[in-house]
Amino acid sequence: MSSDNPTTRTRILDATWTLLETGGSKVRMSDIAKAAGISRQAVYLHFPSRAELLVATTRHIDAAKDIDARLAGSRSATSGPERLARFIDAWGTYIPEIHGVGRALMAMQDSDEEARKAWAGRMEALRQGCAAAVAAIVADGALRPELTESRATDTLWMLLSARNWEQLTQEAGWSQADYLAAMQDIARRSLIADI
Amino acid sequence: MSSDNPTTRTRILDATWTLLETGGSKVRMSDIAKAAGISRQAVYLHFPSRAELLVATTRHIDAAKDIDARLAGSRSATSGPERLARFIDAWGTYIPEIHGVGRALMAMQDSDEEARKAWAGRMEALRQGCAAAVAAIVADGALRPELTESRATDTLWMLLSARNWEQLTQEAGWSQADYLAAMQDIARRSLIADI
DNA sequence: CGGGTCACTTTACATCATGTCAAGTGATAA
DNA sequence: TTATCACTTGACATGATGTAAAGTGACCCG
Missing domain, CATH: 1.10.357.10 (Tetracycline Repressor, domain 2)
Incomplete structure (x- = not known):
């Protein structure tokens, strides 16, 4: 996961961030994928689960x-x-x-x-x-x-x-x-x- | 719903109450049915949805x-x-x-x-x-x-x-x-x- | 006694989101 | 030219809620 292309990973994190900030908490993986401009499965190439994506997003925001x-x-x-x-x-x-x-x-x-x-x-x-x-x-x-x-x-x-x-x-x-x-x-x- | 046999309805409410009190909040409809001694579908004969069952349970407790x-x-x-x-x-x-x-x-x-x-x-x-x-x-x-x-x-x-x-x-x-x-x-x- | 109703059972199925799997594609690099 | 990498596409498993329909047994009413 550390060898990922940063731009896609970052796009996922930013998409998650903004969706959660604006759209309540019923954000689905497919919503995030669409907002990041990739397929739903591609999200799982970067984050193994929704929970881990959310955790990574908090770290992303912290940074x-x-x-x-x-x-x-x-x-x-x-x-x-x-x-x-x-x-x-x-x-x-x-x-x-x-x-x-x-x-x-x-x-x-x-x-x-x-x-x-x-x-x-x-x-x-x-x-x-x-x-x-x-x-x-x-x-x-x-x-x-x-x-x-x-x-x-x-x-x-x-x-x-x-x-x-x-x-x-x-x-x-x-x-x-x-x-x-x-x-x-x-x-x-x-x-x-x-x- | 007001014409229901009170004992079954009450058994469902009591089962919901005790399960939620003891077993965390991941209580499923099937858990409640089993605890009440009836089938899962029978629960739906008394309460249209899980949410309404929970609401009714709060009123039950209040009473x-x-x-x-x-x-x-x-x-x-x-x-x-x-x-x-x-x-x-x-x-x-x-x-x-x-x-x-x-x-x-x-x-x-x-x-x-x-x-x-x-x-x-x-x-x-x-x-x-x-x-x-x-x-x-x-x-x-x-x-x-x-x-x-x-x-x-x-x-x-x-x-x-x-x-x-x-x-x-x-x-x-x-x-x-x-x-x-x-x-x-x-x-x-x-x-x-x-x- | 016969027929109907009522409460419940059983079985099957639709839905929706997560997560897995496997084959395919296109660009880039060795 | 071939291999790899990042991603796509499509299919499928799972697990919970909720719907639908036919069946069963007890009880009541005429």
């Missing part, structure tokens, strides 16, 4: 958007609370960019073990980011004393889940700015000790 | 658990904040009871319009409960002044979503008591004005 660099930005914050704020900004901005693929991957969770693991990996990455942000708060002595570190991590992890973003922005009609502001507010009030 | 009565309890609270607390308790206790069916219904959302509407109806009911709780807070003058009533309603609606319950109790391993306590805490801090 295109340079996600790592953006998340790294939150690590340079000076205080725990500031780090929390920057992490929420970084992740909250990331979510809409992978939302299409995320939806499709979540929809496959029950039927496909590989899709389940792929999405679980994404969630685990989020959890580790949350843990790091909470650790910075703890180091500052700024965590609310009633909370343990792991409890605080789980709470933040829940708040920042893609479903919550989806519910507020897609179903409740909030703007992205509304969403970010509310998350900042809720997270600070729930995790940071009163001054 | 068995007397949900309305329990939610009504929150309406008798004297203060807004107390009403909020009681509503969170009532709903938070309800979620685990319909969780199995909810999962299956959510999994069908993209493929089946009827399932989508059924789950949307559930979410709308939750939203109305949230709106009523927030209205009671407003009437008390206890809502944080930075928030509008609708913004507060959406926030509570997001916090109490079934996905969040699932994430904390199933994936993060929280106990039901942990979940309820955390939700009470987060909701109060996010919505109620400082005293």
Whole structure:
């Protein structure tokens, strides 16, 4: 698969990306093939299954958007609370960019073990980011004393889940700015000790 | 359908309920039929589609658990904040009871319009409960002044979503008591004005 | 007692998406 | 010239939902 002609592989990934972004999550392999301008079978020459194609698409998007660099930005914050704020900004901005693929991957969770693991990996990455942000708060002595570190991590992890973003922005009609502001507010009030 | 023999219909609903509760969400019509002790086709004599069977199962559970009565309890609270607390308790206790069916219904959302509407109806009911709780807070003058009533309603609606319950109790391993306590805490801090 | 209805069974089939298989094609490179 | 590579074409297996039709046994009504 690594010796594939990059242009066709890339065309498939881009087609998958845009279809999932615009067309809901009921995108079929034949739709993707048509959008990429190749036959349905040719897609299977590059990706062994729909699940693996979706996983590869998330990586494709990550690379295109340079996600790592953006998340790294939150690590340079000076205080725990500031780090929390920057992490929420970084992740909250990331979510809409992978939302299409995320939806499709979540929809496959029950039927496909590989899709389940792929999405679980994404969630685990989020959890580790949350843990790091909470650790910075703890180091500052700024965590609310009633909370343990792991409890605080789980709470933040829940708040920042893609479903919550989806519910507020897609179903409740909030703007992205509304969403970010509310998350900042809720997270600070729930995790940071009163001054 | 209203002239059906109740015992078979009820056996189907009970079978669906317990299978979904115990066996994940990949429950097939044939599984349900076998558990109910009838043929797969007989299920279709009572329910026209899998989606309608799931919807009927939620109503079946609601009736068995007397949900309305329990939610009504929150309406008798004297203060807004107390009403909020009681509503969170009532709903938070309800979620685990319909969780199995909810999962299956959510999994069908993209493929089946009827399932989508059924789950949307559930979410709308939750939203109305949230709106009523927030209205009671407003009437008390206890809502944080930075928030509008609708913004507060959406926030509570997001916090109490079934996905969040699932994430904390199933994936993060929280106990039901942990979940309820955390939700009470987060909701109060996010919505109620400082005293 | 006879005929009909009702609930359910059995068997067969249509559909739809995923994924597999095998033979064919056309360009390019050794 | 031949071999390989990327892709096409067409056929088929699978697995679930849902439809259709004929058959069976019990029970009720006249």
